[in-house]
Amino acid sequence: MNVLGTQLLSGTVSEVVGADAPLRLHAGVVDYVLVATYFALVLGIGFIARRSVSSSLDFLLSGRSLPAWVTGLAFMSANLGATELLGQSANGAEFGIQAVHYYWIGAIPAMVFLGLFMMPFFYGSKVRSVPEFLRRRYNPATQRFQAVLFAVASVLLAGVNLYAMAIVVNALLGWPLWLAIIIAGVVVLIYTLIGGLSASIYNEVLQFFVIVAAMVPITLVGLHKAGGWAGVKAKLFEQPNGHSLLHAFPAHELTGIHNPFWSVIGVVLGLGFVTSFGYWTTNFTEVQRAFSAKDMSAARRTPLIAAFPKTLIALVIIIPGIIAAVTVPGIEKLNAGGTSNVQYNDVVPLLMQQLLPNGFLGVALAGLLASFMAGMAANVSSLNTVFTYDLWQGWLRPGKSDKHYLNVGRWVTVIGTLIAIGTAFIAGNFGNIMDYIQTLFSFFNVPLFAVFIMGLLWKRATGHAGWAGLASGTAGAVVIFVLNQTGVIPISSQGSSYLGGGVALVIAIVVGVIVSLFSNPKRDEELVGLVRGLVDKNAVAQAEAAGTSGVVWYRNVWVLGISALVLAAACYIFFMFV
Amino acid sequence: MPNHDNKVLNFLFDLRTIIAVLFTIYGIVCVIWGAGLTPSAQLDKAGGVNINLWAGVGMIVVAALFVWWTLAKPVTTDAAAEEAAARRIAESEAEAKQNL
Numbered sequence: 001m002n003v004l005g006t007q008l009l010s011g012t013v014s015e016v017v018g019a020d021a022p023l024r025l026h027a028g029v030v031d032y033v034l035v036a037t038y039f040a041l042v043l044g045i046g047f048i049a050r051r052s053v054s055s056s057l058d059f060l061l062s063g064r065s066l067p068a069w070v071t072g073l074a075f076m077s078a079n080l081g082a083t084e085l086l087g088q089s090a091n092g093a094e095f096g097i098q099a100v101h102y103y104w105i106g107a108i109p110a111m112v113f114l115g116l117f118m119m120p121f122f123y124g125s126k127v128r129s130v131p132e133f134l135r136r137r138y139n140p141a142t143q144r145f146q147a148v149l150f151a152v153a154s155v156l157l158a159g160v161n162l163y164a165m166a167i168v169v170n171a172l173l174g175w176p177l178w179l180a181i182i183i184a185g186v187v188v189l190i191y192t193l194i195g196g197l198s199a200s201i202y203n204e205v206l207q208f209f210v211i212v213a214a215m216v217p218i219t220l221v222g223l224h225k226a227g228g229w230a231g232v233k234a235k236l237f238e239q240p241n242g243h244s245l246l247h248a249f250p251a252h253e254l255t256g257i258h259n260p261f262w263s264v265i266g267v268v269l270g271l272g273f274v275t276s277f278g279y280w281t282t283n284f285t286e287v288q289r290a291f292s293a294k295d296m297s298a299a300r301r302t303p304l305i306a307a308f309p310k311t312l313i314a315l316v317i318i319i320p321g322i323i324a325a326v327t328v329p330g331i332e333k334l335n336a337g338g339t340s341n342v343q344y345n346d347v348v349p350l351l352m353q354q355l356l357p358n359g360f361l362g363v364a365l366a367g368l369l370a371s372f373m374a375g376m377a378a379n380v381s382s383l384n385t386v387f388t389y390d391l392w393q394g395w396l397r398p399g400k401s402d403k404h405y406l407n408v409g410r411w412v413t414v415i416g417t418l419i420a421i422g423t424a425f426i427a428g429n430f431g432n433i434m435d436y437i438q439t440l441f442s443f444f445n446v447p448l449f450a451v452f453i454m455g456l457l458w459k460r461a462t463g464h465a466g467w468a469g470l471a472s473g474t475a476g477a478v479v480i481f482v483l484n485q486t487g488v489i490p491i492s493s494q495g496s497s498y499l500g501g502g503v504a505l506v507i508a509i510v511v512g513v514i515v516s517l518f519s520n521p522k523r524d525e526e527l528v529g530l531v532r533g534l535v536d537k538n539a540v541a542q543a544e545a546a547g548t549s550g551v552v553w554y555r556n557v558w559v560l561g562i563s564a565l566v567l568a569a570a571c572y573i574f575f576m577f578v
Numbered sequence: 579m580p581n582h583d584n585k586v587l588n589f590l591f592d593l594r595t596i597i598a599v600l601f602t603i604y605g606i607v608c609v610i611w612g613a614g615l616t617p618s619a620q621l622d623k624a625g626g627v628n629i630n631l632w633a634g635v636g637m638i639v640v641a642a643l644f645v646w647w648t649l650a651k652p653v654t655t656d657a658a659a660e661e662a663a664a665r666r667i668a669e670s671e672a673e674a675k676q677n678l
Contacts, residue, residue, distance in 0.1 A: 030611060037603055045596060070593055202593055209597055213640070217633045225625040238617070357620035359611030359630040363604050363637075 023171045023342070023349050027361060034362030038210070038370060042191055045202045049195030059196035060385040061128055061292045066198075068298035070205055072305030075111075075289040076313075077204035080211065081375020082368060083164055085317060088345035091254075092321020093331050096236065096245025097575055098254040099321065103314035104568040105272040108307050110280035112561040115304040118281055119290060121456060123299035125529050128291065130284040130448075131390040137455045137530045138466025140394070145467045147390035149444060149474070150284060151383055155416050158379035159423025165372035166424060170347055172365070181424045184369070188377050189417040193410060197292060197385070200377040207370035208309070214364035215316035218348075220327040221355050222323040229578060235326035239335055245322075248575060256492030268481040268496030274505055278445035282452055300557045307564035311571060321347050328354065380416050387412045443481060446501040447473025450508035460529045462519040465512040473508025477501070594648040608634030654659035 053059050066074075090098035127133040131150065135143035166180035191199045226232045236242040242458060249267070250260040257263040280286060280303070290302035324331045328350050330342035342350060352364050388409045393400070397408075451469045454461050477500045483489045484496035491499065527534050553559055587597055612631030621628060 007648070030607065030615075034604060038600070041596065041600055202596065205593055205618060206597060206600065209640075212602070213633070213637055217629050217636075220629050221624045221629060224627060355624050355629070357611075357616045357630055359608050359616065360633050363608065363633070448640060 010555050015092065023346055023353065024174065025172045025349070025361065025365070026358075027173060027365065028358040030359050032364030032367055034359075035366045035369060036522035038366040039187060042203050042206070042370070045206075046191030046193075046199045047203065049191075049199040052198060053406075056388065056402050056409055057128075058198075059406055059409050060381075060388060061288070062196070062198045062201060064292055065294050066292050066298075067203065068301040068305055070201065071289045071293045071298065071302040073208050073309065074201040074204045075286055075302050076306035076310050077208040077374060078285055078289055078378040080208060080313070080371060081161055081378070082168070083161060083375060085211065085368070085371055086164075086168070086345050086348055088314075088317045088325070089321040091349040092318035093325040093347045094321075094335070094344050095251075095254045096242075096322055096325070097248050097318075098245065098251040099318045100248060100314050100575070101251060101254060101267050101271055102570055103310060103318075106276040107310055108564055108568040109272060109281060110276040111303040112564050113277065113306045114281045114287075115292075115300050115302065115307075115557055116561045118452075118456070119300045120296070121530060121532075122287065123291065123293070123296050124430070128389050129386050130287055132394070133385055133530075134451070134466060135387050135394065137389075138451075138461075139463030142463070142466030142470060143390055144395055145230060145470055146448065147386050147394075148574070151391065153444065153553075154285070154383035154386070155419050156423055156492070158376045158383070158416065158420035160426060161376040161379065162420055163374060163424040163427040165369070165376075166428075168349065168368070168372070177428055177465050178425070181421060185417055185421040186374070188373050188380065189414065192377050192384075193413045194531045196409070197381050199289070200374070200381045201289065201292065203370070203377060207367065207374045210363065210367035210370055213314065213315065214360075214367040215313075215320065217360065218325070218351050218355060218364070219316045219319050222320055222327070222351060224322055225355070226327050228265040232323060232326055236322065239325070239332070241335070245325075249573060255261070255498075256495045264360065266495070266498055270501065274446055274501040275497065278447075278449035278501065278505075279391070282445050282448045284386060285378050288382050288385060297551065297555065297557075301555065301560060303464050304557060304560040304564060307560075308492070308567065311564065314339050314571075320351055324351055337376060350545075376420065380413060380420070383416045384409050387416075408576075418452060433456045443497065443500045443504060443535055444474055446477065446504040447508040450452035450505045451512060454509055454512050455530070456532050458516075459524065459527055459534055460516055460521050461512060462516045462521050465516040465517045468515040469508040469512030472511040473504040476507040477504035495573055589648070589652065592648055592652075594644045598644040598648065600640045601637040601644070605634045605636075605638035605641060608637065610634075 052063065052065075055063070057063055064402070088099060088102060091102065113516045122130075122133060125133060127136060129147075131143045131147040134146050162181055162185055165184050166177045169175050169180040169184075170177050191203065195202075223229060223232065226235065233246060236246060239245075242255060250263040251267050252258060252260070252263050255263045255266040255270070257266050286303075293299040293302050324347040325335055327334065328342070328347070330340040331344065331347065332343075333340040334344060348368070352361060352368075356364055388405055392408050393405055397404075447470050450473055451466055454469065455466065473564055480489065480496065480500035480503050484491065484500070489496065489499070524534055608630045612628050612634055616628065616630050
């Protein structure tokens, strides 16, 4: 799942499946051995992690024990699933430099905001999930609404990931779809079932390093073959939109907006604010990684530490896409507006095929498969927590022993994975449905963000305002989505996701305010630690102090946050001059 | 569990150790493949760069860095830290119950 995960893997590589598929990699024994090594290690992690699982908190939140560098990399990697990797390289091929907006403006500011301003409320209130925070701030109805929505989305998205993986494996290696789905599903099931969140976080971090290890050589060798960056630029200039693709702004191609001013506004407000703040600050799949940190300071540093690799990894994901746009004939044809037997989403596999020798090919394959599994495991492990704590303990079966909830968590893992496998099989027959699911769910975070901000800043916001804002904002996004799909609002998919997000934001806040004015506010004592300004003086002093005073400078959250913003800005400036 | 076992397990379960193990295996296999087993047709794919060799060396260096980090700053297993962790968990559970 990713920010604006809309067009990702749409159409998919399925059309190229066949004995003479242009994507087929000639993996040798050594490649399979390297892939198998990875699988063995991941299962091993599950078994070692088991020794540390003795309570539901261990299983569902890693016992809140992980150091910040681990949770930070996991925060970043939970999003770096394969749909993100393949999809963003595809964006690099299609939109050139403009694709960096998804990272430097579409992620970094929101991550910094989360670490500096929102995490003290999240971690400080000791909630175990995002819906639980909503119950504390608003009411149980708000919690349940959000938990149900999130649970359904997670399990379906896990299925999307699994199906996407099966298609790629089928195209690359020739395994049948059903076999790929079942093998990947079972591996994910085993290690998340045994090791809980720790195992899935460990796998995410491991996968991050393997992906980097694979993508750095692909980028460097790709540049080498294309005659360096100068060679890539020269070749891109010859293409129809080449000049525009070499500049980050005004990003006409990316936004689909022709007016330069509104296009920049679209990038900054649509992508940079509405969608990215909605996604990065409230999506539990991400935020859960910070909840598992060992203390407040580590929790605040989680998204801030994540911001650095997030900024830099754009280089080894998007530049390969641009390289493919000038070196892979099929992709060049697409950019010229023609048809081709490959698609933008095939960029990474195509480069692997063109550049990598057996041996290293195995490393890259392991990274690709690992990122699919990590994406799915992230969905499953966050589903676990929300179902167990918010729906089961908070609603259906409160007041049982912790052992009971640990067992429930395990059962949810099994059932969730099975449903995901089922979803993946269904997706095989209705490919377009999966695209709709991805697009639709990418809107759902925006009303959630609106309700959060309203709750944090305005103590008068009442319990009923929470669920009313969420429901109406979500409904607004769905209406825009349907109108766009049926052609009533004829704008590009990017434009419609900005519009849908914007509409959801406004509706959620307007409805929230109106409902608040007509219902009874909560007492101040109930809101301590949940609303800005209403704080237990001791607790807030501790929270503020965590990560600011008495720590070495490189652990100071302000130093980290501002450095991350400076790095992202420096990257933009760098690309203006190269 | 005796303290010694704990140390060994902590070292094994330290994510840094796991990363080091993976990259050591990958590095060695790639270097061997790069040194003698990559046919020249495959080298040409990468414009003459021996990816296996160079990436293999790179991964071994990364593995060495992680080993160094793990040994330089081992996970603390002292009783005080574990007690603090246990207290934190107990506290949050109590609070969670209270919140229901």
